[in-house]
Amino acid sequence: MSRTVYVNGEYLPEEKATVSIFDRSFLMADGVYEVTSVLGGKLIDFAGHAKRLERSLNELEMQKPDAFDDLLDIHRELVRLNDIDEGMIYLQVSRGSAGDRDFAYPSADVKPTLVLFTQNKPGLADSPKALEGFKVISIDDQRWGRRDIKTTQLLYPSMGKMMAKAAGCDDAWMIEDGHVTEGTSNNAYIVKGNTIITRHLGTEILHGITRAAVLRFAKEAQMKIEERSFTIEEAQGADEAFITSASTFVMPVVEIDGAAVGAGTPGPIAARLREIYLEESRKVAI
Template sequence: MERTVYLDGQFIKESEAKVSIFDRGFLFGDAVYEVTAVLNGLLVENEGHMLRLQRSCDELQIALPVTIEQIIAIQRELIKVNQLDEGGIYLQVSRGNAGDRDFAYPSADVKPTLVLFTQARSLLNTPKATKGMKVITTEDIRWKRRDIKTVGLLAPCMAKQGALDKQVDDAWLIEDGYITEGSSNNAYIVTQEGVLITRALSNDILHGITRKALLELAEKENMKIEERSFTVEEAYQASEAFVSSATTFVWPVIEIDGKTIADGKPGSVATKLRNIYIELALQTAE
């Protein structure tokens, strides 16, 4: 079935959706995006995604063309018309079409381009959640404002493809000897002493919505938490490693750079956090 998508005020068939070649999202990557998970036809942690969307737009001086309330209504309509039960909704706001190519921001009367579409996929039952994933480490060559969720994702795409070329699942990015995050997820390790470690929030990493929820859940479970940078060697020696994102929730990492983590099986911390996060998501999705 051909999807219905949303483009600048219209719900139309995906084959009919067209964006100008002069759109700044196409020419400059001058755009931001969000992906919200959908479970049982309901939006998961969407409030956090909308707050981050607004922050990203504010940081880049992009004015949302509609209100947050209108965006949520669009999301729900797309879920309905596309009969989406499980998967995600992609949302993108670009600075719009100024009618030509120019590095300078266009005048305020240029309306931003708003695009949303659904993606059906299995979130609850995935092999990587039960069997774990393998990653390699690679240099982090991204820009210095990774806290803004822009569509400028060429470096993460290169990292991901580099991992796939080596027949593993993903890449963890390294800067100055420390792990920043995964190509499209936040990264965590658990020490042999049971301490959960993930990099502290800054401009160096994306402020993950799932990350925030997981740390709150871990605190409620009386887990010891350290928000700090960790080295590749610490990751090799960890008792567990895992990643989180909006549509993976929690996926265990069982191998890094060919080195098996602990016994090479998903650990108890990652498994527990995934289970209680999904339980919370199912209870609070709207």
């Protein structure tokens, strides 16, 4: 059955939804996006995603879409129209179309393009991979320098996922100057003793909404946290490793470049954090 999607103020069947070929997201990857998870028909961490979206727009000097203040209602309506119990809502804002291709930003009177659509993912919270754990490979980080802005420039992360798939693994961790930055679409962590270690915030990584929530819950659970860089070798020698994202929540990592992490099975801290995150997030979902 066709999904109902949202394009610039209209709810449309997906096959009737169109965007101009001159839209800058198509020509220049001049767009930003967010993905919000849905559990039990409710939105997880919506306020965090909306705040990060606003930051991304500001960093790129991009106008807010006219419907910015209505985004919560739009998300909820899409959940209702598409009968989503577990899944995700993808949102994208581009700088819009000035009618022709040009490297220069269009004038301020050009309206941004706003698109949203749902993805139905039954069993999202009960993924079997959470019991098995991810296997990852390491790759050079060859992305642009402003990874803190959630842009649609996703070609290299896509290449990284394909490299991982070719190696029989689930994902890739990217390396810059000898240290892990992040996964292709997630933040990366290791555990040594009772300490959770994850890269400090900066322009090198995305400021994950799930990352912020998980670290907050970890602190509340009296877990020790260090925000610093770490190497692949340190990760391979850690007791545990895991990733966080809006689509995987907290996902254990059990192998890095063919070397088992810890016992080669999901560890107790990652498992507990996933349990806490899902429990607490459901309580405040809207």
